[in-house]
Amino acid sequence: MSEFQQSVAEDSQNHRYALHKTVVMVGMMGAGKTAVGRALAQLLTVPFLDSDQEIEAAANMSVPEIFARDGEPFFRARETQVISRLLQGRACVLSTGGGAFLSETNRTNISERGVAVWLDADLDLLWSRVRHRDTRPLLRTADPRATLAELFAQRVPEYSKADLRVPCAPPVSIDLMSKRVAEVLLTRPDVLERVDA
Numbered sequence: 429m430s431e432f433q434q435s436v437a438e439d440s441q442n443h444r445y446a447l448h449k450t451v452v453m454v455g456m457m458g459a460g461k462t463a464v465g466r467a468l469a470q471l472l473t474v475p476f477l478d479s480d481q482e483i484e485a486a487a488n489m490s491v492p493e494i495f496a497r498d499g500e501p502f503f504r505a506r507e508t509q510v511i512s513r514l515l516q517g518r519a520c521v522l523s524t525g526g527g528a529f530l531s532e533t534n535r536t537n538i539s540e541r542g543v544a545v546w547l548d549a550d551l552d553l554l555w556s557r558v559r560h561r562d563t564r565p566l567l568r569t570a571d572p573r574a575t576l577a578e579l580f581a582q583r584v585p586e587y588s589k590a591d592l593r594v595p596c597a598p599p600v601s602i603d604l605m606s607k608r609v610a611e612v613l614l615t616r617p618d619v620l621e622r623v624d625a
């Protein structure tokens with residue numbers, strides 16, 4: 429690990445952390461990759477990046493607009509480029525889109541430069557979080573609950589290839605989830621260490 433990649437930070441309880449690798453949040457839409465990833469970055473005092481947001485900023489369009497105008501394969505190609513680029517920078521928290529970890533290329537890139545953390549949430553919890561929003565183009569179907577269930581069944585075997593798994597049950601607040609993730613990361617001193625004085 430280069431000094432460039434390492435980041436030493438102090439949280440509000442004066443814990444100091446050294447993050448050695450980029451933490452890549454993976455999992456289903458609604459698992460909390462963006463919300464928990466942002467809180468985790470704050471806890472560790474490292475930058476937060478989100479591949480969906482980076483793609484939207486570069487295209488100056490929303491994810492649904494990109495899907496509608498250019499199609500999903502175009503979006504997936506941009507996603508692979510963006511994730512590869514963001515992995516080159518200093519250690520940070522990088523939240524990905526729900527489909528990103530299904531690509532073998534992305535999984536290889538992530539394992540070379542970072543550590544994949546799967547936020548493992550059950551279907552009912554995911555549905556309760558995504559049902560009110562219209563921002564996920566893959567759920568714009570006649571029966572979005574059934575579509576979510578199909579995606580869940582197809583994808584769980586892929587997410588289970590992540591280096592680390594953090595259960596979202598029992599459900600807790602976003603801040604507590606970020607602490608749960610940090611505790612799991614601390615089991616891997618090559619990823620995260622507490623360097624309290």
Ligand SMILES: Nc1ncnc2c1ncn2[C@@H]1O[C@H](COP(=O)(O)OP(=O)(O)OP(=O)(O)O)[C@@H](O)[C@H]1O
Nearest residue numbers: 457458459460461462463525526557600601602605
């Ligand atoms: N632990 C939590 N407690 C309460 N609400 C949560 C929690 N985690 C996420 N949420 C809420 O659930 C919704 C979905 O979360 P989020 O957008 O972070 O999911 P995501 O995994 O990034 O999904 P996508 O793959 O679509 O980007 C948001 O409104 C978020 O605030």
Ligand SMILES: O=C(O)C1=C[C@@H](O)[C@@H](O)[C@H](O)C1
Nearest residue numbers: 457480491525526527564565
């Ligand atoms: O689960 C998915 O395939 C997606 C999740 C979102 O984060 C976006 O990346 C997009 O809506 C596709």
Ligand SMILES: [Mg+2]
Nearest residue numbers: 461462480524
């Ligand atoms: Mg997200």
